[in-house]
Amino acid sequence: MSTISMSAVWVKMSTILCLCYTAEMKGVEWREVGQSITIQCRVGSDQDHLSLKMGLNETEIVGINKSKKEIILEGMKERVQTDGKFPNFDILIKNLRENDTGPYWCTYSKTGDLIHQYSISTTKGEGSVLLVVTEKKKEPSPSTDPQRNCEGADMNMVLVGITVAFGVLLIMMLGFVLFVMHKTKSSDNAVKPRRVATGNDVYEDMRGTLRR
Secondary structure (H helix, E strand, C coil), rough: HHHHHHHHHHHHHHHHHHHHCCCCCCCEEEEECCCCCCEEEEECCCCEEEEEECHHHHHHHHEEEEEEEEECCCCCCEEEEEEEEEEEEEECCCCCCHHHHHHHHHHHEEEEEEEEECCCCCCCCCCEEEEEEEECCCCCCCCHHHHHHHHHHHHHHHHHHHHHHHHHHHHHHHHHHHHHHHHHHEEHHHHHHHHCCCHHHHHHHHHHHHHH
16 A cells, blocks of 8 residues: 555544544444445334434435335445344445545434424444445465566576586485495406415425435
């Protein structure tokens, strides 16, 4: 992510976090562009109307009344789906964009009759979240990354070189051993045995002298 994009995200975060003091956030949800999030709106009392609101302007994304009539913000109808039974709904937002970053909270309202004077009471529901949408990370494929391919080829060349060098060294050592053995054998064959004079030879020489 670029420095400008990171700065923009943190500016949004610093502004949005101010709402955490007035809205009960379930937690921070991090998503990448193109992903989805499900917001679970829950309440434990009888209500007449559910609203899912978003952002600093409290824009109503989804409105559902007790008769299950839905009103979805124009421009988000194709990206929003609801599932559940009033007053508890799971609201799915698909194909998220960076400008979807912001707080989302569920509010419920109920109309009362006080001596024929209608009043509306508002209740905060459960399921509020702080959504942060970031750019999708681009990870190069090993098959298409030239740097990785070069590194792999260099490693293979190194391994081949080491194998060849080891083989040559082994052959040279074997040749040297065979050469030494051959020279030793040739030297042994070149030494002639010397004749040692025995007692019989001396006796024969004396007999020859007497005859003369």
